[in-house]
Amino acid sequence: MDALMASREFSFMTDYSACRKRSTDLCSHVEIEDLVVQPTPEVSPIKWHLAHTTWFFEELILAKHLKGYVRYNERYGELFNSYYNALGPHWIQSGRGTQSRPTVSEIIKYRNHVDKCIEILLNTSDINGEVYFLMELGINHEEQHQELMLMDIKYILSRNAVRANYYEGPIPTSKRSIQGWRRFGEGVYFVGNESPEFSFDNENPRHKTYLYPFEISSSLVTNGEYLEFLNSRAYSNPRFWLSLGWEWVQKNQIRNPLYWIRQEGAWLEFTLHGVRPIDLNSPVVHVSYFEADAFARWKDMRLPTEQEFEVFLGSESWPAVECEGTILHPVDPNAVRRQVWCWTKSPYVSYPNFESFQGALEEYNGKFMCNQFVLKGGCFATPEGHYRDSYRNFYLPEQRWIFSGIRLAKDPK
Amino acid sequence: MDALMASREFSFMTDYSACRKRSTDLCSHVEIEDLVVQPTPEVSPIKWHLAHTTWFFEELILAKHLKGYVRYNERYGELFNSYYNALGPHWIQSGRGTQSRPTVSEIIKYRNHVDKCIEILLNTSDINGEVYFLMELGINHEEQHQELMLMDIKYILSRNAVRANYYEGPIPTSKRSIQGWRRFGEGVYFVGNESPEFSFDNENPRHKTYLYPFEISSSLVTNGEYLEFLNSRAYSNPRFWLSLGWEWVQKNQIRNPLYWIRQEGAWLEFTLHGVRPIDLNSPVVHVSYFEADAFARWKDMRLPTEQEFEVFLGSESWPAVECEGTILHPVDPNAVRRQVWCWTKSPYVSYPNFESFQGALEEYNGKFMCNQFVLKGGCFATPEGHYRDSYRNFYLPEQRWIFSGIRLAKDPK
Amino acid sequence: MDALMASREFSFMTDYSACRKRSTDLCSHVEIEDLVVQPTPEVSPIKWHLAHTTWFFEELILAKHLKGYVRYNERYGELFNSYYNALGPHWIQSGRGTQSRPTVSEIIKYRNHVDKCIEILLNTSDINGEVYFLMELGINHEEQHQELMLMDIKYILSRNAVRANYYEGPIPTSKRSIQGWRRFGEGVYFVGNESPEFSFDNENPRHKTYLYPFEISSSLVTNGEYLEFLNSRAYSNPRFWLSLGWEWVQKNQIRNPLYWIRQEGAWLEFTLHGVRPIDLNSPVVHVSYFEADAFARWKDMRLPTEQEFEVFLGSESWPAVECEGTILHPVDPNAVRRQVWCWTKSPYVSYPNFESFQGALEEYNGKFMCNQFVLKGGCFATPEGHYRDSYRNFYLPEQRWIFSGIRLAKDPK
Amino acid sequence: MDALMASREFSFMTDYSACRKRSTDLCSHVEIEDLVVQPTPEVSPIKWHLAHTTWFFEELILAKHLKGYVRYNERYGELFNSYYNALGPHWIQSGRGTQSRPTVSEIIKYRNHVDKCIEILLNTSDINGEVYFLMELGINHEEQHQELMLMDIKYILSRNAVRANYYEGPIPTSKRSIQGWRRFGEGVYFVGNESPEFSFDNENPRHKTYLYPFEISSSLVTNGEYLEFLNSRAYSNPRFWLSLGWEWVQKNQIRNPLYWIRQEGAWLEFTLHGVRPIDLNSPVVHVSYFEADAFARWKDMRLPTEQEFEVFLGSESWPAVECEGTILHPVDPNAVRRQVWCWTKSPYVSYPNFESFQGALEEYNGKFMCNQFVLKGGCFATPEGHYRDSYRNFYLPEQRWIFSGIRLAKDPK
Numbered sequence A, B, C, D: 001m002d003a004l005m006a007s008r009e010f011s012f013m014t015d016y017s018a019c020r021k022r023s024t025d026l027c028s029h030v031e032i033e034d035l036v037v038q039p040t041p042e043v044s045p046i047k048w049h050l051a052h053t054t055w056f057f058e059e060l061i062l063a064k065h066l067k068g069y070v071r072y073n074e075r076y077g078e079l080f081n082s083y084y085n086a087l088g089p090h091w092i093q094s095g096r097g098t099q100s101r102p103t104v105s106e107i108i109k110y111r112n113h114v115d116k117c118i119e120i121l122l123n124t125s126d127i128n129g130e131v132y133f134l135m136e137l138g139i140n141h142e143e144q145h146q147e148l149m150l151m152d153i154k155y156i157l158s159r160n161a162v163r164a165n166y167y168e169g170p171i172p173t174s175k176r177s178i179q180g181w182r183r184f185g186e187g188v189y190f191v192g193n194e195s196p197e198f199s200f201d202n203e204n205p206r207h208k209t210y211l212y213p214f215e216i217s218s219s220l221v222t223n224g225e226y227l228e229f230l231n232s233r234a235y236s237n238p239r240f241w242l243s244l245g246w247e248w249v250q251k252n253q254i255r256n257p258l259y260w261i262r263q264e265g266a267w268l269e270f271t272l273h274g275v276r277p278i279d280l281n282s283p284v285v286h287v288s289y290f291e292a293d294a295f296a297r298w299k300d301m302r303l304p305t306e307q308e309f310e311v312f313l314g315s316e317s318w319p320a321v322e323c324e325g326t327i328l329h330p331v332d333p334n335a336v337r338r339q340v341w342c343w344t345k346s347p348y349v350s351y352p353n354f355e356s357f358q359g360a361l362e363e364y365n366g367k368f369m370c371n372q373f374v375l376k377g378g379c380f381a382t383p384e385g386h387y388r389d390s391y392r393n394f395y396l397p398e399q400r401w402i403f404s405g406i407r408l409a410k411d412p413k
Helices: A002-026 A046-065 A076-080 A093-098 A104-123 A129-159 A223-231 A243-251 A289-298 A306-314 A359-363 B002-029 B046-065 B076-080 B093-098 B104-123 B129-159 B223-231 B243-251 B289-298 B306-314 B359-363 C002-029 C046-065 C076-080 C093-098 C104-123 C129-159 C223-231 C243-251 C289-298 C306-314 C359-363 D002-029 D046-065 D076-080 D093-098 D104-123 D129-159 D223-231 D243-251 D289-298 D306-314 D359-363
Strands: A181-184 A187-191 A207-211 A214-217 A260-263 A266-271 A274-277 A341-347 A373-376 A393-395 B181-184 B187-191 B207-211 B214-217 B260-263 B266-271 B274-277 B341-347 B373-376 B393-395 C181-184 C187-191 C207-211 C214-217 C260-263 C266-271 C274-277 C341-347 C373-376 C393-395 D181-184 D187-191 D207-211 D214-217 D260-263 D266-271 D274-277 D341-347 D373-376 D393-395
Touching: A002 A046, A002 A104, A002 A129, A046 A076, A046 A104, A046 A129, A104 A129, A129 A266, A181 A306, A187 A306, A207 A306, A214 A306, A223 A289, A243 A289, A289 A341, A306 A341, A306 A373, B002 B046, B002 B104, B002 B129, B046 B076, B046 B104, B046 B129, B104 B129, B129 B266, B181 B306, B187 B306, B207 B306, B214 B306, B223 B289, B243 B289, B289 B341, B306 B341, B306 B373, C002 C046, C002 C104, C002 C129, C046 C076, C046 C104, C046 C129, C104 C129, C129 C266, C181 C306, C187 C306, C207 C306, C214 C306, C223 C289, C243 C289, C289 C341, C306 C341, C306 C373, D002 D046, D002 D104, D002 D129, D046 D076, D046 D104, D046 D129, D104 D129, D129 D266, D181 D306, D187 D306, D207 D306, D214 D306, D223 D289, D243 D289, D289 D341, D306 D341, D306 D373
Parallel strands: none
Antiparallel strands: A181 A214, A187 A207, A207 D207, A260 A266, A266 A274, A341 A373, A373 A393, B181 B214, B187 B207, B207 C207, B260 B266, B266 B274, B341 B373, B373 B393, C181 C214, C187 C207, C260 C266, C266 C274, C341 C373, C373 C393, D181 D214, D187 D207, D260 D266, D266 D274, D341 D373, D373 D393
């Protein structure tokens, strides 16, 4: 691991700085007011993300490893701790949007201060393996929040009565999906991370699993296909829904994917590029597990398990998704990876012989292994270099402000 | 009434401009972020107040009386209508803080636009009485919101974990209260507005009421007196509380006035000038009706009726409350008026032969005549010239982010 | 007062026994299961009423005045105390329906035990004035609960999917209402109790009040008149509603009086005699204050104040409402009293120089003087002898399982 | 299958009658009032169970297979349908306790009517396989409700302030648990039902699964062991809890298993035999998944997966649990089966190639495969003959009125 560390030593500050810059760059398209509000408890104010990711470096690295470090502001610990009980009390999540202070510019100062101290720390000669690990984790953690920031910005802008676009560039028209099925045989397969590079605890250890024959679609479910489901009045038919899903549909009057808008007989969609008519060939996005599961049942198919999905991913070469310019929306129904996170039918549980990160980081992943479902495959907003086939994303079955879509599976007859 | 109008014609634009300027001036002590958040449903974002008061002039005056006027932005009607059902749908109150747009600077542009159009309208020769009335109402309406803005700013700043002061100047030390009772005899009294100047519909008509002998305190209840109540464990004793009040105390774990802070054995208070030790001689402020009523019962006294209070006010000459510099906190327990709004034991109902404003303005006051209590006497934040002895302020019995206090009454033995 | 007491001494046991018997008689029309359920928090299980009224005699009289009395069951205090904080903890009201024990037959045993002990106490020679007062209060208290029991039984039976009638006899057809207005002049009037007989504290003291000229209808609002209101789509028009009332209408999807049922284009009504078509000439019943107030505004009239109502009552001789057989429904729109409780526009507050009952009984009435409105005139279910013109009934503005109706008033032009 | 059917033909009516009788027998220890109340939404009134199980036979068998059958009461369909959307609307679950009608005696009449018609149907010569299947399902369904009835009766009696025992007999003292670990090696195992007898759809198909080496405790966690957990202040330490579990603990102030009672320094337990001191050697019962999972983490162990549990069960011979007399409480910590349902760490999902029952019965199991965890092993209340090692019980992670306990597992080092 020493050689690895040596090479990392040089690149860390570059990676770190690039990562940190990307977070503030994400805010450059919007106004201060957009960084403050919290329109629903699960969406955090963008300025909170900027501060929380900074606190993560301060609390887990500087406070412990930079000699003599004094925390920037004693109140920030409570405000910007997300949920780590081992690291002290934390502000209630739904109350993040009540805090006008610290202001955005104060948070930027906080970021700069921490960046400077991280640089000092990394320039110290005697950096140990734990710091390297924490730096990698901190960067990966901030990358996770960058995707969250885009999810949250989209939600925040969508709630405004006075509409504003995040990004002005156009979204290219999608090509038609090429329908097809990939078939896999029965047997013992390996799943889980196998790389020596950074990975989260929950992707480990790599292990064997027994799979029965399955087929998985080579394309993502499109808006057009989903519209058929919707037009068949499936949202009014309990038959297709899990019991909790049907309750959710009725209680929240769910009638379509999160950002779809019915206007004068047409379906429009709120995107980070503004409102536009839905593109029937684009992958459907912003559906809940309940909707994905109901769609599959309506099709007389099912969602893949996460193991099946990972086996499928492992069998596909890495396509070069060529994007000219920035496209903040899924457009390619035939892409294997990094378009929309695909719901699997697998509840999020630990792998056999799972060992969580140690200390406070024990709380990073393991304690959420209840009532969540795994999503696989990455999305367009997942930062470059952050994605792995063994990556396990996880959300509650009713959540859909994620960039989530559907890839179907079925049992061969 | 023509002479009156003529004199008004000249002063309207001056009054209007001064009023409008005061609203934006109130925002000069805080940051953009402070103008955006809504930490609790009853508190509105400050930027919403800036826009709503503008919409009031636009919708009630310009849209109807300025020929060819086109509304500034068609979505603003819904966003900035507070509750007038006759004027179209309105955004749910608790959701005002979800709206990052329009931004503060966009709202300032909106204000400037409407100000310019009002000027154009007022310069038109054929202004009728209705416009004069609506202009006076619009100014009075904005003055009401100026007091609300101070209430809301105080609440918003108080909720921040990172404390910020609204105003940096000092609060002078209070003099001791001079205890004494003003006694009034039995008989028929007049109450209600008797001035030809502007007044709200709910202050009218002036009418007779039969009062029994009563005594009313010449001083406001002070922090020191209230502390005795608190120290007697009155918050744990159901005996002093109305049934609904006791439920409220228990459910919300109420233990002290809204902005009191217990710290290392001492009582501090969050004020618009920052946190400071409570001044035992200052009038207690930010108590609910439930607390005011319980305090009175604990004293074996009672709150005055609104009629008694108005009779008392009518018997007192106008003291010149001399303030050097800005003091945004009640300091004088011996003042008769404009320190703290005093809870009365009178539910807010219409006067005999009440006639509400007409048209959409019918909704201004009358429809709130349920489950609210009347407060009298004005407070330090009530804009100069806005106050009248016949003024009837009204709030729900559990509300206490108002600048509310207590003046006691009793029945002579 | 001695003479009075002497006469009472003889009649007390008779009155007491008759009153107690009436409570159990009320249960003879229904099944054990009907006495157990609590379909909504404001409705209590009938068996709870049977026990609570018994506890009242036990706790306030026997425990204090019968030498050596030991409470029947030490757990009953908590279970059957309604809300008297001075008498110890009480079971949460909404949880009364969770208690299957004590069973109905155990409660009957409890009643018999207390009855026997009361008889022993009354046979003691040295009964003092306090016991006489408490006996009268206890009987009046149980009479109040007898009306509540009918309200609650009606609600309980109405909620059953399998309908059951309380009483099988027919309801006679109503005569047409005789429209007319009683006019009263301006001046000082007396209101409040003036009888030496038992009355509640809240009806006292008798006092002067200043009234302006008013007219009050000689008839109650009928189903037919109310139907016009409903057919004018008034339930969809915010204009007629108080702000809180409009919220209530929307949140609860209120579309008609509580027990009206729309069936195949006709309006039926659930009554204690079963479901029947509404009788257009019968007084409308089971409306909330919000509905009564909206109806009056729709008529361009208003509700009377409680003072006006009492003056009106005082001017009307006592009609002999002749009922052949039991009629558990209001049928006479022209009756002055004891058909339906009429909502007044007066919030429930204390009279000038009010003094509440002493000790634990302080909690009987005074602590509810918040957010309730006064109803006057009695209803068909008010026990004979319990009614007085000075009687002040009070309920929350949204409550309507009471036998509540409307008598209109207006200001002479 | 014909031979099987023939033998069934003779025994069906016997099995059916015995099963039906057992349901009403369960009610013989309590009073009518105990059969009516619903103290919390997840607990149904006992009289509802009596009716619902009857409706199941009527709706699924008689209505379809008994020629000319007319439903007993047209309103019962809605009232007693639990959740089958395909079989029409159903009463909201939390509102079952609002229905005083039909009374218990009316429901007994309904049961007798259906029993008679089932007998007529079974005596018909041409019964087909579907009816046989539905009869078996109906009996198994009623057996499930018999366990539920005991769960619900226990909860109902426990909520009474006036305590009542369900059963008067004594509970024998538990023997000490014999600590030990059963070890299983790595490899492919079979799980799922393999019997031709009746089983639920969710236990099928039998299939292979890959397991890593594991050890599973030969004894159940006892009250004594659980008390150590409790005494270590684990309920106040977020470290041991899933995130949702910690929220649940805090929001509901959870401090001990459901029926434990702290009294004068001792721990008592409410049982179906009444309140008694906890027996430290008895299996802990009435813990939630959250508590079971936290206990395991505190022990530095884990819960078994359902596959591991089933493999363990398959390796153990059937012990003859000898009970003299009725014991309605778990007493043997060393029993392998039928003491307490053991939480597994496996979310409830479908098996590979799962096929649900057809038609309306599709809703029997499959639609609950979300946010529930599997429990294995049966409990003392599981009816004789209803239990199988492949049985998959499932509940929400916060539910604990089930007879649920803990069997630990661990990974060999």
